Amino acid sequence: MKLTDHITRTPFAFDTDRGAEARAAAPFASGPLADLLEGTGGSSPYLLGLIQREADWLEGAVEDMDGALAALFEGLEGAGDLPVALRQAKRRVALLTALGDLGGAWPLERVTATLTEFADVAVGLALRAAVAQEVKRGKLPGADDSAVEQAGGIAVFAMGKMGAHELNYSSDIDLICLFDETRYDRDDYHDARASLVRATRRMAATLNDLTGEGYVFRTDLRLRPDPAVTPVCMAMEAAERYYESLGRTWERAAYIKARVCAGDFAAGDRFLQALRPFVWRRHLDFAAIQDAHDMRLKIREHKGRHGRIALPGHNMKLGRGGIREIEFFTQTRQLIAGGRDPDLRARGTVEGLARLTEKGWLPAGVSDKLAEHYRAHREVEHRVQMVNDAQTHTLPEALEGMARLACLMGVELDPWQKELRARLTEVHELTEGFFAPDARGSVETPEVFENSELPSRWPTYPCLRSSRAVEIFKRLKPEILRRLAEAARPEEALTAFDGFLSRLPAGVQVFSLLDSNAQLLDLLADIAGTSPDLAHYLARNASVFDAVIAGDFFAPWPGRVALTEALRDRLAQETDYETRLDQARRWQKDWHFRIGVHLLRGLMETEEAGAAYADLAEAVLAALWPVVQEEFATKHGAAPGRGAVVLGMGSLGSARLHARSDLDLIVIYDPDGVEASEGRRPLPARTYYARLTQALITAMTAPMAEGRLYEVDMRLRPSGNQGPVATSLEAFTSYQRTEAWVWEHLALTRARVLAGPPALGEEVEAFRREILGQPRDRIEILTALAGMRRRIAAAKGKGDPWDAKIGRGRMQEIELLAQSASLLSGKAVRQVPRALRGAAWIEAEDRETLVAAYALCTSVQTGAQLLSDAALDPERLGAGGRALMERLGGVSRFDGLLPELEQRTAAAAAILDRILPEERGADAHEG
DSSP: OOGGGTOOOOOOOSOHHHHHHHHHHSSOOSSHHHHHHHHHHHHOHHHHHHHHHTHHHHHHHTTOHHHHHHHHHHHHTTOSSHHHHHHHHHHHHHHHHHHHHHTTSSOHHHHHHHHHHHHHHHHHHHHHHHHHHHHHTTOSTTOOGGGTTTGGGEEEEEOHHHHTTOOOTTOOEEEEEEEOGGGSOGGGHHHHHHHHHHHHHHHHHHHHOOBTTBOSOOEEOTTSSSTTTSOSEEEHHHHHHHHHHHOOHHHHHHTTSOEEEEEOHHHHHHHHHHTHHHHSOSSOOTHHHHHHHHHHHHHHHHHTOOSSOOSTTOBTTTSTTSHHHHHHHHHHHHHHHTTTOGGGOOSSHHHHHHHHHHTTSSOHHHHHHHHHHHHHHHHHHHHHHHHHTOOOOBOOSSHHHHHHHHHHHTSOHHHHHHHHHHHHHHHHHHHHHHHSOOOOSOSSOOGGGTTOSHHHHGGGSGGGOSHHHHHHHHHHHHHHHHHHHTSSSHHHHHHHHHHHHHHOSOOHHHHHHHHHOHHHHHHHHHHHHHOHHHHHHHHHOGGGHHHHTSSOTTSOOOOHHHHHHHHHHHHHTOOOHHHHHHHHHHHHHHHHHHHHHHHHTTSSOHHHHHHHHHHHHHHHHHHHHHHHHHHHHHHHOSOSTTEEEEEEEHHHHTTOOOTTOOEEEEEEEEOTTOOBOOSSSOOBHHHHHHHHHHHHHHHHHOOBTTBOSOOEEOTTSTTTTSSOSEEEHHHHHHHHHHTOOHHHHHHHTTOEEEESOHHHHHHHHHHHHHHHTSOOOHHHHHHHHHHHHHHHHHHHTTOOTTOSSSSTTSHHHHHHHHHHHHHHHTSOOOOHHHHHHTOTTSOHHHHHHHHHHHHHHHHHHHHHHHHOSSOOOGGGOOHHHHHHHHHHHTOSSGGGHHHHHHHHHHHHHHHHHHHSOOOTTTHHHHO
8 A cells, every 4th residue: 555645635734844844854855745744744743753753764664554564563573672673663653554544545443453453563572572581580480482472371451442453542551461370380379470470560661661762552450350459460260250259340341342462362262251251241231321320420520521511621532422431332232232142242332333233222323423423533532642642632722732633633623623512512412311311200299199108118129228229210210100190090000010119129220221211111011000910020030121122022023943043042152051041041031021012012913922922932942952962961871762852732732822831742752772872871761761851841840040931741641640751652653553542632633743853753743644644433533522521511610701711612622622623634733723614514604603712712811811820800900901801802892801702602612512412421432
């Protein structure tokens, strides 16, 4: 790259004498570079000095800038006097970068990347030289010359702007130096640490000391843990313990940009991996907003940066609307969601803003504006520092200084100042609303709640024990009360919210989340006004709110395949078995909550929600079954034979579940002649698969830190409650051919392979179709069905009027008739409506009556199960719950739902009465 081919602007000369001096000092008599140097020299005494000092080198460098930089870096290797060579290289890098910047040849990213690349090289060379001296003196235990390349186990972490490749002209460099203590014997630890501390100090002095040649970089080592009492180089294990127990939010934010820049890269990368849970929290971490806001306020108070924006003396980094506000805004958003989405863990500020937009965390307009302002702010910052190579971010106080700065910017003073003030103001407005939103609503209690005692109880609840929680909730309370007052039944809504609040174990995270996301207040008020049971669930599982903020929460349902892949990817990121199980639970709760909200908000109807609940359960089984097998195999070896498949039965098999469905499962395995597994503790095949199945049940049902996944029912296996929980393929096929009762073949009509080896699954499905495809005697099947109907009625009674499942003409009876129709058709149809409509032996009008009754029963059950785990009680059902049931039931008034249910199920019962034969001898077919 030839600089003169890329010059796009020429700063006007501010100081004629200095400009002439610059022209005279340079080897260019005329042309664009001469004009550039004249203007630059007139505005920056620092650059003028560099031009004069490096004129001979500069003449060749501008002809091939990339080549000059490469040669410069290469020449540092093996330099005889490293401190002098580094200082000379710093001058030349700074000069060439400044000219590339001022001439418009390099964009901001190239400027900062070049300065950072040199910093990396300088730190690496200074560190190796310092360690080499320790090795040469015999002070580093057990080390020889080969240890120098990895710096004796020291890993240097570039922090801040250096870590993000964003250094400016006069940046200091923030470094943390840690060493891998596992490289040294315990007896040598103290000697090794002392040696590495000396090496670190020597490295810093090489970079930092001001000599006749200048300095390389001002070096700051104070970002390490507890710098007042810890050495400049400390053991990684000690640092990790500190962060796990005492680490603060600002330290988490600092590690967003951290990277290994020198020394033992492998050890440094291992440390960053170990620190990942500290930096990136598993839950959405909205409490980080308050921490970041507190940090901003402390900086403002300490540096005197509060008050209105006035350009003279304004700090472009720390002042209102400055660089730090954009960085804090970006990093805080990354901290909030980066634990759940690794794609958000970008080091660069502009890249971080872009990622946040890609993932739906920021509107494109906001990120684009902030990125534009960030680049413009950094350009101003660079020009401020070019004047005298001063580590300053402060605009000049005097008009003369501002004019000099405008010269370096290549712009006229007045319009530039107007534009800069507008940029600072817009940055402050965009970021301040995020960090410190104004209190919402009126401080007055709505009139409808003036006589309620509930709000007076709230300060005594566990969630409001901390002063921080109280402070955030104080901002939220007026808006919460206002929204609850707008519910159809405000007192019911307030009572439900009170239940939510009373059961909330801690408040800071949830309140911070609500404070930062107004749409969640709407959702919470909606849930509180609909169902105390849902509010109770939220109180115990408030982390599910995370899912609402995850960008695509209200997008169309992704489907079973996408869900399965998503969970597999999530589990693949972990290696610990229990962590995987907890991850599966957390993931399932997010999606389960999403279905419930979609159903509540009318984004899904009954049939869609039933299919979605089934997709979710199937995805969990499909993704978790291999994980369970992998864990089991570590002790007992790989599964003997062809493996095992998991069959979904009942509602899961027919792909229609509700919010509280348990899972009916059967596990079928094929040892394929293999008698036992091969592992540390081999097991006979029959025992192996029985225990493996029990491990699956435990993985699904165990109440872990994140709760349980599902209740599992294995009673539909051939042995029922007796015998092993897993059935061999041979035993299963033999039993179904020779011993199975009619009800077991009816159950088989809804069986579906959900997980396991595809070949074995295809064989099981082919056998199912074979068994169900056999000719059947209709009278025999319907007589058996009549007997089952009689026995269920005797055992269950009439059932609750609102129970849509049990009772005459209700779900269970219609499902049994549909299964019978499927069995008689020989087509193995799983879905109830399809099976009924395919039964030509039922009158067409009766078929539609049965389908309509089943649809209404399903809707009532789906809504009731979403609202509560108890029987539906109209007296306790709030206005929101009634509205939900009205919509799902297709009635205009809730009072009309029960009569509609009773009318339709009575009609269905009458059809069953006509279809089913007399029950004489029915017991012989019931099982």
